[in-house]
Amino acid sequence: MTILFDPLVHPFPDQAQPDPQTYWLAIAGTGPADDGPVTGEMDAEVAIIGGGYAGLSCALSLARDHGIRAVVLEARSSAWGCSGRNGSFARISGGRVPLARLLETYGEASARAYFDEMKQALANLKILIAEGGIDCDVQPDGVYKVAAFRAHAEGLRREAHLYNATFDYPARFVPPEALPGVHGGAEAFGALHLPDGFSLNPLKLAHGIHVLAREQGARIHANSPVTAWQTINGRHWLKTPSGTVRARHVVVATNGYTSPKLHAQLAGRVLPVHSQIIVTPPLSEAQIAASLPSGNCMFDTRSLLFYYRRLPDNRILFGGRSAISGEDAQAPRHRRYLQDALTRKFPALAGTGVDYWWGGWVAVSRNSLPFCYALPGVDNAYAAGGYAGSGVSFSIHLGTKLALMASGKPFKTGASFLTREPRRYPFPPLLRFGQWMAYRWLHAKDARQARKP
Numbered sequence: 001m002t003i004l005f006d007p008l009v010h011p012f013p014d015q016a017q018p019d020p021q022t023y024w025l026a027i028a029g030t031g032p033a034d035d036g037p038v039t040g041e042m043d044a045e046v047a048i049i050g051g052g053y054a055g056l057s058c059a060l061s062l063a064r065d066h067g068i069r070a071v072v073l074e075a076r077s078s079a080w081g082c083s084g085r086n087g088s089f090a091r092i093s094g095g096r097v098p099l100a101r102l103l104e105t106y107g108e109a110s111a112r113a114y115f116d117e118m119k120q121a122l123a124n125l126k127i128l129i130a131e132g133g134i135d136c137d138v139q140p141d142g143v144y145k146v147a148a149f150r151a152h153a154e155g156l157r158r159e160a161h162l163y164n165a166t167f168d169y170p171a172r173f174v175p176p177e178a179l180p181g182v183h184g185g186a187e188a189f190g191a192l193h194l195p196d197g198f199s200l201n202p203l204k205l206a207h208g209i210h211v212l213a214r215e216q217g218a219r220i221h222a223n224s225p226v227t228a229w230q231t232i233n234g235r236h237w238l239k240t241p242s243g244t245v246r247a248r249h250v251v252v253a254t255n256g257y258t259s260p261k262l263h264a265q266l267a268g269r270v271l272p273v274h275s276q277i278i279v280t281p282p283l284s285e286a287q288i289a290a291s292l293p294s295g296n297c298m299f300d301t302r303s304l305l306f307y308y309r310r311l312p313d314n315r316i317l318f319g320g321r322s323a324i325s326g327e328d329a330q331a332p333r334h335r336r337y338l339q340d341a342l343t344r345k346f347p348a349l350a351g352t353g354v355d356y357w358w359g360g361w362v363a364v365s366r367n368s369l370p371f372c373y374a375l376p377g378v379d380n381a382y383a384a385g386g387y388a389g390s391g392v393s394f395s396i397h398l399g400t401k402l403a404l405m406a407s408g409k410p411f412k413t414g415a416s417f418l419t420r421e422p423r424r425y426p427f428p429p430l431l432r433f434g435q436w437m438a439y440r441w442l443h444a445k446d447a448r449q450a451r452k453p
């Protein structure tokens with residue numbers, strides 16, 4: 001078995017890395033045509049490292065809005081990273097900081113500006129899908145944040161009020177007696193309804209952006225990992241196994257797949273955290289009625305949360321975090337961890353098998369918020385990432401901001417923390433041990449919540 005790419009161990013995803021065998025791939029099939037590996041030497045105004053949503057959206061925006069035909073360098077193929085493997089929820093999100101903490105830490109003006117960026121990200125994604133004619137199996141609007149413990153219901157009620165009063169957003173609290181028909185099972189003590197998030201086939205979405213970007217003149221080079229990066233007289237030399245790209249501007253869109261070896265300035269700025277998903281076989285009508293009768297996206301209030309939804313063919317997709325390293329990620333106990341959590345939530349699904357199981361690296365910055373900034377001390381280089389597992393709409397949004405910056409225009413936002421260089425994690429050799437300790441502590445915290453009356 002191939003050891004999975006691990007950004008803290010391997011310098012880049014190499015060609016031995018298989019395509020993840022996801023449900024999305026089974027539905028979407030192999031991707032659209034690309035420009036193959038880089039061969040020989042090539043000049044570009046803008047080179048983009050990483051062909052996920054951020055890189056593809058940046059390439060599309062550069063060509064469409066700024067008249068620049070960029071070159072995308074992707075280690076494997078478009079959306080090989082998170083963008084082709086995610087849980088498929090597009091909602092008002094980016095990073096993982098609760099609204100109350102955001103207000104407390106950054107003040108009302110910054111928090112509102114950030115909320116507006118997230119709202120705009122989702123609205124623009126809807127426009128991109130509609131105007132670009134992207135067929136990506138969009139499911140109905142509406143996301144539920146579900147109280148996994150009785151003690152969490154009151155917090156969701158308060159959160160609904162905060163959404164309404166401070167962010168002028170029509171979230172509402174759904175009491176437990178109104179949940180049947182939406183969410184069955186044992187762990188639903190009320191929910192926060194967020195009206196305008198939706199789900200889709202994430203790989204089909206990426207394929208759609210890829211096609212639009214190429215139609216506008218961008219070049220997308222698959223199997224072209226950047227293996228070395230030098231800057232000589234203000235020009236960036238990006239080496240790949242079979243060629244070199246010389247570029248005036250470089251955009252880094254490698255997010256959770258960023259190796260510290262890519263560039264010293266990038267090292268240690270995100271923690272790659274593994275998130276995994278299982279997909280069940282199609283369920284019976286009785287099982288659906290007892291688990292997820294609605295087709296909405298759900299995530300729960302655990303510290304180590306689970307996210308889940310019913311797919312168009314009546315399977316359930318269920319995700320969460322448990323593995324720490326790439327080496328460990330394929331151990332069957334992580335699949336069992338998700339299966340056990342699924343049947344704890346929905347006892348009617350006991351004995352249900354798993355047809356698909358995969359995982360990917362999300363990027364968590366030290367403040368758990370995304371970033372989009374010019375690399376200090378490196379001429380004409382920009383990076384975005386740090387969505388903490390909530391980046392479907394926001395990475396596409398920041399792709400357009402990266403395009404702004406790479407075309408020489410400023411990214412102006414009232415959420416000034418977005419444009420700052422993220423702080424480095426201290427003690428790199430201890431990162432994984434720290435994460436392991438944090439998981440134990442979070443499990444203990446969840447267990448305490450479960451015991452509360």
Ligand SMILES: Cc1cc2nc3c(=O)[nH]c(=O)nc-3n(C[C@H](O)[C@H](O)[C@H](O)COP(=O)(O)OP(=O)(O)OC[C@H]3O[C@@H](n4cnc5c(N)ncnc54)[C@H](O)[C@@H]3O)c2cc1C
Nearest residue numbers: 050052053054075081082083086087089226360390391392
């Ligand atoms: C299991 C899972 C579930 C998720 N669920 C959700 C969800 O439901 N909703 C949500 O909003 N978000 C979710 N996310 C997060 C979301 O998918 C990401 O935030 C988003 O896709 C990030 O896009 P990106 O373009 O920044 O990075 P990615 O899509 O990860 O792309 C980075 C690319 O960089 C490439 N790369 C790395 N190094 C090099 C190199 N040296 N040279 C060239 N290329 C390189 C990689 O091959 C990769 O394709 C989930 C993520 C995972 C893993």
